[in-house]
Amino acid sequence: MIKAGIIGATGYAGNEIVRLLLGHKDVEVAWYGSRSYIDQKYADVYQNFFKLVDAKCMDDNMEALADEVDVIFTATPQGLCASLINEGILSKAKVIDLSADFRIKDVKKYEKWYGIEHKAPQFIDEAVYGLCEINREEIKKARLIANPGCYPTCSTLSIYPLIKEGLIDPSTIIIDAKSGTSGAGRGAKVANLFCEVNENIKAYGVATHRHTPEIEDQLGYACGKEVLINFTPHLIPMNRGILVTAYASLAKDVSYEEVKAVYDKYYENETFVRVLDKDVCPQTKCVEGSNYVDVNFKIDPRTHRVIMMGAMDNLVKGAAGQAVQNMNLMFGFKEAEGLLQVPMCP
Amino acid sequence: MIKAGIIGATGYAGNEIVRLLLGHKDVEVAWYGSRSYIDQKYADVYQNFFKLVDAKCMDDNMEALADEVDVIFTATPQGLCASLINEGILSKAKVIDLSADFRIKDVKKYEKWYGIEHKAPQFIDEAVYGLCEINREEIKKARLIANPGCYPTCSTLSIYPLIKEGLIDPSTIIIDAKSGTSGAGRGAKVANLFCEVNENIKAYGVATHRHTPEIEDQLGYACGKEVLINFTPHLIPMNRGILVTAYASLAKDVSYEEVKAVYDKYYENETFVRVLDKDVCPQTKCVEGSNYVDVNFKIDPRTHRVIMMGAMDNLVKGAAGQAVQNMNLMFGFKEAEGLLQVPMCP
Amino acid sequence: MIKAGIIGATGYAGNEIVRLLLGHKDVEVAWYGSRSYIDQKYADVYQNFFKLVDAKCMDDNMEALADEVDVIFTATPQGLCASLINEGILSKAKVIDLSADFRIKDVKKYEKWYGIEHKAPQFIDEAVYGLCEINREEIKKARLIANPGCYPTCSTLSIYPLIKEGLIDPSTIIIDAKSGTSGAGRGAKVANLFCEVNENIKAYGVATHRHTPEIEDQLGYACGKEVLINFTPHLIPMNRGILVTAYASLAKDVSYEEVKAVYDKYYENETFVRVLDKDVCPQTKCVEGSNYVDVNFKIDPRTHRVIMMGAMDNLVKGAAGQAVQNMNLMFGFKEAEGLLQVPMCP
Amino acid sequence: MIKAGIIGATGYAGNEIVRLLLGHKDVEVAWYGSRSYIDQKYADVYQNFFKLVDAKCMDDNMEALADEVDVIFTATPQGLCASLINEGILSKAKVIDLSADFRIKDVKKYEKWYGIEHKAPQFIDEAVYGLCEINREEIKKARLIANPGCYPTCSTLSIYPLIKEGLIDPSTIIIDAKSGTSGAGRGAKVANLFCEVNENIKAYGVATHRHTPEIEDQLGYACGKEVLINFTPHLIPMNRGILVTAYASLAKDVSYEEVKAVYDKYYENETFVRVLDKDVCPQTKCVEGSNYVDVNFKIDPRTHRVIMMGAMDNLVKGAAGQAVQNMNLMFGFKEAEGLLQVPMCP
Known part of the structure; x- marks a missing residue:
């Protein structure tokens, strides 16, 4: 203890x-x-x-x-x-x-x-960047963990297998993200009042959000060169949840099965990343309260792009859950200890 | 197992x-x-x-x-x-x-x-009425449990100590209840569509809701005579949660401390009923996802009435959680096994 | 102009x-x-x-x-x-x-x-209390209007015909009210943040809310004697709307038709008070953005009580709309000028 | 009449x-x-x-x-x-x-x-495509109007000035759209129940949504060649509102002022399209209940892309309001007659 x-x-x-x-x-x-x-x-x-x-x-x-x-x-x-x-x-x-x-x-x-x-x-x-699925071994030995941001966690995990394997063109990545309001914190600001957020949606930090360089760094490490992206977050009238919809041009012709195999290669043995079945879109509600990230993708043969999607609970895998997962790794506990809450739906 | x-x-x-x-x-x-x-x-x-x-x-x-x-x-x-x-x-x-x-x-x-x-x-x-806090011993021996309704659970637990101890006049009880929409079930009905429920509140089943006789029976058992109440449920634009606001005339002059002592007498040792501190109102969010029922009361010396309040998650203590609690009692498991989820907030 | x-x-x-x-x-x-x-x-x-x-x-x-x-x-x-x-x-x-x-x-x-x-x-x-439907003639001559509170407007209009005509016992009135969050104003307070209000309901100001004496005064004027009530407001996760559910014991046996006739007597010629058809419950969504107040009632023969309900937009008839209606009366404009917005639904 | x-x-x-x-x-x-x-x-x-x-x-x-x-x-x-x-x-x-x-x-x-x-x-x-700001003269003479889809209206108006003037590369357009639930209609479907939509966000119709060819046609007419886009709609827990976030690579280096001038060229005299001030993001709440479309853009010099944003009420400018605007043009009424509702906020 x-x-x-x-x-x-x-x-x-x-x-x-x-x-x-x-x-x-x-x-x-x-x-x-x-x-x-x-x-x-x-x-x-x-x-x-x-x-x-x-x-x-x-x-x-x-x-x-x-x-x-x-x-x-x-x-x-x-x-x-x-x-x-x-x-x-x-x-x-x-x-x-x-x-x-x-x-x-x-x-x-x-x-x-x-x-x-x-x-x-x-x-x-x-400091070790505490994205457990990617830096697990370094985390185990670390004294100081930089726990990843919410958007970078969801974005990186959604895109990682494809950029790592060279299936997408890094210069074409566009990330359109949507977050529940708990991501804005508990500070008393007019912009976060119920009546300002409810029945409303807007983008913020367009082309200037601070999570941009963090995502670019992680994607850059994966593909071995500098990456510049567009990242646009939006504020959604819900408490919890982040949904990432990412777009990139395919680097070559690939089938659904080939891309699926790449996702499976990286995530098949991961407890907390779930690659959904074909054509099933990630939904934030289906991971609420849990440490899971649900990811999936869709190839558009008309435009030769792939749409990569990820959903997670911003307060769990996007913050506290990932922090506990890091702690588990650092102290030699079971990685999933304390983190097996079943998503709550509805 | x-x-x-x-x-x-x-x-x-x-x-x-x-x-x-x-x-x-x-x-x-x-x-x-x-x-x-x-x-x-x-x-x-x-x-x-x-x-x-x-x-x-x-x-x-x-x-x-x-x-x-x-x-x-x-x-x-x-x-x-x-x-x-x-x-x-x-x-x-x-x-x-x-x-x-x-x-x-x-x-x-x-x-x-x-x-x-x-x-x-x-x-x-x-059949044993499976309100665990009240019928615990009978439940342990039962083959068939009538798991209580959501409104009756919250209403009965909020009022029980005072009616049992004769502190309120049973003929004056009015229960105004508010429920999240999951209580309406998953059937595809126009009335439960997002756009019909969101940004809306209404009463339904006024003076005719089927949970009325169930509540009256339970309150009647507690005070030893037939009880007739007014019960009015309302549909609230949220997924989970029931809040009960109940009113009754006091049968005699009592102080805050006396009433608090009566609540404590019945609930002090109960895991799942929490009597809140003075002047703190129960909130459904603070029990969400959990098996807890938060109750409290307020004496109004001007009108000689007491306002009794209870909040719980209608799908947990109001349905599935109580069913599992009953199962635990029936099979000799720990009563709280599988039910110690911490309420999720926000 | x-x-x-x-x-x-x-x-x-x-x-x-x-x-x-x-x-x-x-x-x-x-x-x-x-x-x-x-x-x-x-x-x-x-x-x-x-x-x-x-x-x-x-x-x-x-x-x-x-x-x-x-x-x-x-x-x-x-x-x-x-x-x-x-x-x-x-x-x-x-x-x-x-x-x-x-x-x-x-x-x-x-x-x-x-x-x-x-x-x-x-x-x-x-100062003239600016409840137009009741004090119309005084308002026309006034220099200073006390524009009614949101809860008092909805409560008084819901109850007025019955208390005025002596059909209910004034000592038994209980008002359970529910309000959207815009009623809490635009001040930056933690309690009104989106994440604190969404997926939540709670009572507040129990037995102490400041609108209590205002309602008691108006009901007292109507019945000619002092009235003490219980008034409990609740905060609802929606932007606009107030719903009042009021309870009182009937002073004598009355039929639906008799009570309906009393409501019609007072409101038949009122533009902004709509007495709904039998068994239809007022809904806040159905008056949203408009100056209408929808009222209705239900007699419970089991308990000899009547449940009176009213729904309105707290920012319109509960504040700005009524203020404009008062202005129209004071300046000799058409009473409904600028106030005939059709409720927006969904 | x-x-x-x-x-x-x-x-x-x-x-x-x-x-x-x-x-x-x-x-x-x-x-x-x-x-x-x-x-x-x-x-x-x-x-x-x-x-x-x-x-x-x-x-x-x-x-x-x-x-x-x-x-x-x-x-x-x-x-x-x-x-x-x-x-x-x-x-x-x-x-x-x-x-x-x-x-x-x-x-x-x-x-x-x-x-x-x-x-x-x-x-x-x-049939005339009834996007009034673009096809006004044809609409005036039409017998049959094809009233535009909600997503195509918001997408086309957000992108039109830049594609028309050749400032963006048509082959790079990605449209990420978000809609309130009224867009899904009033049919009784489980997927549109309150509990399924509330506290949730998901994409749907990824790479297959039927509004895709309609948007492609309109953008194609504007730039004089065939256009293929990615279009991804998302379902948002709110009643009304569409937000479009569109991305495209700039065809040449341009300043904020140059792009602003292009938007003004097309919309300065339009009643219902409002080009917001620099760095102000469109919000659906700020057009709710009205026929306005709020648009704006942001140049990202790092990626040489422009982000184009548009917000409107899907039931008004995205459906009924535009239909009435078309009717006004067809019958020689004032174009804005019956359509000057001020957006309701909150």
Whole structure:
């Protein structure tokens, strides 16, 4: 039984880590960090935990925390983890950072897209990008995990087999993504009020969204050269779920069976990636509350393009679930421990 | 490890039984009965079960089923269970009926409110009303369970301590209930289309809803005399959740502490009933996906009434969860086995 | 053609006044007051008005405004109108206050329920409660209108005929109300975020909501004696709409036809109150975007109670529409001018 | 004052024609055709019209109808209009067909994509594609209008200026579209039940949707050569609204100002197309209930692509509103008569 601490426990991702760890047999949450709610009962902030969590919220003192726990999750805004972390902390506890601070290897690129100075560039090299299905072995040995962004997780897993195997032209990739509103966080903003989101859909961050370079990096590693993409996220009137619809030109003529075989090659033995049957489209509802990513594809012979689709729960595989999956790998637990919730439908 | 069969496995309640039993360590689902989808893969009907359930849908032959399984869940329209059941079946398998067929002891009352003839009145006496928190000992010994309706479960648990202890006047009870749309089932009806339900609220079955006599019976047993109530359900644009707001005149002057003590007397040791802190209102979101019922009350000294509130997930504690809880009691499993999902929020 | 000014034009009610007045042939909006958005283009705050409104937001200087316009709408938080108004303003412009400041005649009661000091008690007597169907003649002569609250409008209109005619016992009235989220305003609060409201329902302000005394006053005027009620509002995951479900014991035996005749007596000639056909329940969707209130009732012979129901759009008849209807009466325009939008469904 | 008849008046599009015509000063609805609801009161099917429409539903006898009215709207499934229409009808009444029967000039293409035989190919040439902003003069002289599909309207208007002016490479166009559920019609299907759509998003008709050839035709006319596109629609949990996000490679280097000038060239004088300010994304909520289409674009210098976006109400500009706009042109009414509803927000 290890102990975990969460910095940012009262955000939606932090709250989801708590939900998952309550059902994890090898971990106990020992620190509910939340600068905004210090000394308030955690279950008063999240009423769903009434009688299930008795603890009060603590501050975000990462030094103190490292003395108390084995693993620290930072579910915090960009820049905070980088500003708190140091060698002393890493020597005492493993850190899984759900922010973008250590996802991008090129610090200049990070600083340009995020508009802030990176406070701990010395740890960027060491940090392992925690996309478990792709970097499993490195994750097992890591002290510091850069937990992938929600859009990059779904996008990369949807496209990876085809770009890795050279079946698509990397210069033609367009990713049109749709996300539920929990991805926008729990901050009190007019734009995220019920009446502003309900019965509405819009794109945002068009051609400028910060997850763009992260996706480009991962796709670039897969195909061995620099990739530039178009990435357009949209805000959808639902709580949870990300759907990615990605387009690319085929690099050569391929049949359904050939493409299916490529997906199977990479995902057949993966617990959490499900390649759906022919012509079945991924739906966010069918993975809700679970760590699964459902992917599928459709070849359009008229345009010689392939449409790649992926659906997942942005708070689980897109954040907390993947963080727990990383933790499981780092501590030698079963990879799926605490993560086998069946998707809830309806 | 016992075997379970489900008749009506492709309805929303049946599907939820499958979800819960997949996480239950003592039970295996051996029969997915669905007259409408015979020979189709169950996971093709409910895509959330892709790669998790391989079975195909079977017919609803209860005789054959009783030879194969230890427990049969009937999640079917009114009348079907009564038309299929017989002594032979009950001698081989325990039956948990999620329909109303065996909930009302007075067959005339059943036939009047449901407008159908009862086909198996000889089993009404034997059937145990499966409200676990109230009838636990009888349930343990039962062969046939009448699994309570969703509204009756939430209404009865919200009101029970006060009517049992004589704190409210039974002739003044008014129950205003609100339900998510999954309660209307998966039948293809215009009235339940997305565009008809979304951005809308209405009452239905005003003064005539079939759950009325079921609630009246349970409240009547609690206070030892006949009770007549007003019960008004409303359809809410959400998938899951029931909220009950009940009103009654106080039988005598009582303080908050006295009433709280009465709720605690009945529910303090109950896993699945949570009496919230003072002035905190139950919210359906805070029990979503779980077997919990959150209850609370407010005394209005101006009108000498008490407002009693309860929130639960209509598909879990209001249907499948309670059915599994009954099964656990009947087979001597831990009562909460397979039912400790943490409510999912948001 | 008269000129109108709006203080609080960027709230949801203010925005709805703008929408309605754009279609009104006798009025021009000359002042978009919004302390929070001074000097910003109004259409930048509400993108629906792009190319339809060119004006910028102004401050809330009521003195200056009174020199410029014929009618001032104050769609502002409690207390603001009372703190700004004076005889000079009222001598120059008519004022329609959408806040609660002048709704309650007993200043002590106002101060107790609202927890603030009333800054202009000298105008309370003069103010006319702007429930057009009931106070039409007084409204025509008024300088200052207390525009009714959303819940009080729907509650009073649903119950008025029966309490006025002595058919129900005033001491037994219970009002269970449900409102879309626009009623909570456009302030950035965590509780009103999409993810907190969606897939959720809860009661709030139980036994303490500020609309309680306003409803009690109106019902009291109707029956000629003091009335105490229970009023419980609920927050519903939809943008617009209020549904009231009200319960009362019948004062004597009456038939459906007798009660229907009483509703018709009061509403037959009213443009905006529609008494639905027998057994048809009011639905908020069927009045959305319009100034209509749909009402109906059901007698329960078992309990000798009557259930009274009303549905309306909280932003139209519950706020902006009624304000415009009041303005029409005050200026001698056709009462329905600018208010004949057909409800939008779906 | 002309008379209008509607075949398919009880579908969502037919119902929306009724809503719009009730506010139109030059037209009276004289025939509510609905095979499914013959002899039932129209307001019993759509409760929003209670007291506003007294008529009963009629059959869909187009011959009889043509003797009674000046214009016939057919808001019916594919194939029905073509099977009913003849020269006699067209000599007596103008016909505006909201189905796809006369949208595609190549009858073989129509039959291939729609999988049915065309019953009236002799009228295809005569029919005018009723996209008012592009074919205004032809529409004025037409007897038979092929009212455009919802996706084609929004897609074509979003892309038209750039493809017409040769600024984009037609072979690179990808259209990712998102629609509210009213686009799926009012048929009772499990897939459109509230619980199946709410909290869910999925693509459908990937690479096979029937609106693909219609969009390709219109874009082809604009650029003077055959165009093949990828078109992927998605189902969104909201009632109304379509958002189009379209991608294309720029044919040459252009600045924001140059592209903006091209949009303005085509739409500056159009009442119903609004080119938003720089960096403002179209939102469906901001056109809800109105005939407006909001469009905008973003140049991505990294990928040399342009992202074109359009938002509209699928039932108004995407169906009934455009049909009324066509009628206005055909009968010499003001083009915007009956269509100046202000978008409703929230």
